[in-house]
Amino acid sequence: MNTRIPLVSAIFTSVMLTGTAALPQDEGLYPDASAPDASFLRIHAPRDAAVRIDGRAYEITESGLTPYVEVAPGDVAVWINDAETVVEAAANQHYSFVSEPGGGSLLVDEITGSPAQADLVFYNLSELESLDLFVPSADTNVLTGVPPMTNGVVALTAPLTLSFEVRQDGETLATVEDVELRRAVGTTIVFDGSEGAWTAAATNNVYN
Secondary structure: OEEEOOOOHHHHHHHHHHOOOOOOOOOOEOOOOOOOOOEEEEEEOOOOOOEEEOOEEEOOOOOOEOOEEEEOOEEEEEEEOOEEEEEEEOOOOEEEEEEEOOEEEEEEEOOOOOOOEEEEEEEEOOOOOOEEEEEOOOOEEEEEEEOOOEEEEEEEEOOEEEEEEEEEOOEEEEEEEEEEEOOOEOEEEEEEEEOOEEEEEEEEOOEO
């Protein structure tokens, strides 16, 4: 299940006027695929896992994510340690394969790739129901009701810097401070942990 909530740009007018502009850099910029129907796939797994996508090994970063790897539409083999899963990739999509005990699930990351916006992907990798991603400076949710082990995606006007709170029923469970959102650069926030020790962290999307 994929949750996508459109952003009403007027909500962020005052935030954008005071947002901190990021310095120009190429890291994380949306790439041009080598084929017009190519897609991109990455893995989320424990940092000590050995992972392969389409036969090639990739490193798990501190965020728990590999880079996005270009793949052709059709069957793609994903390996986490000795366990293989074959997933089916459609054309022109972004995917994340999220490791779970006994297997994993394939999520669609509805990334727009807009040169004027920043795509924000939020993962609820917990058993908690109906999480919201809240922006205190705008006093609003940018994503609402994200179920467990799924994602939400929103495109935000950039550049600006925002802090986010992960909330359930109005209660703040974790906070991510000063996330720099850049034009044509995607960002991912991962929420996980356990009761009393919930964590959230942000990282720029990386392409191999």
